[in-house]
Amino acid sequence: MAAALLLLICAGALLYSAEAQDPYTQLSNIYRKGVDLALEQLNSHVGVHHHFRFLKTLDKSEIESGFGVKYLYHHFYLKPTRCSKHTTETDPQRCPFRNDRPLMDCAVCYKAAGDQIETNPKPYIHCIQKPRLTEEMRTTRTEHCKKMSYTSGAPTLLAVSTG
Known part of the structure; x- marks a missing residue:
């Protein structure tokens, strides 16, 4: 009986620590909002x-423009899960990953004031299955994000890396 109770406690502690290590929850709130934009577009x-979940950050950068305004760039992977996107009772963050589908390679850039994403300029979101991403697409992403920060007079967004 005591061994079963100890096993149950250990299993609970393992699940709790695994949940605490979730990469999505490790992101700052404003970067999570960018990931959420990509997930919303994908869904x-x-x-x-099927639902997708945040897997990991590949690169991110942030430019302070003054008065609480920032320009953010985030390059990350989303991984497909086993949960159907039409299942409403399931929290997508709890869905188990599936390994029989390619990762989704995403890049987002946007302007934020405080902890809110601004609608002007319109946030840029580009997600594509990792094997289908071309060098030309990477260049297009980079150029689009550079233009977004240049039009406001801010330094280039991709010049400062925080990731």
């Missing part, structure tokens, strides 16, 4: 049948 596509 709006008819051809996407």
Whole structure:
């Protein structure tokens, strides 16, 4: 009986520590909002049948423009899960990953004031299956994000890396 109770406590502690290490929860609030924008866009596509979850950051940068305004760039992977996107009772952050589908390579850049994403300029979101990402697409992403920060007179967004 005591051994079973100890096993149960250990299993609970392991689950709790695994949840505490979730990379999504380790992101700052404003970067999580950018990931959420990408997830929202991805889930709006008819051809996407399963939820995706944040897997890891590849690169991120942030430019302070003054008066609490920042320009953010975040390059990350999303991984498909086993949960159907039409299942409403499931928290996507608890869905188990599936390993039979490619990762989604995403880049987002946006302007934020305080802890809110600004609608002007419109946030840029680009996600594509990792194997389909071309060098030309990478260049297009980079150039778009550079233009976003240049049009406001801010230094280049991709010049300062925080990741």
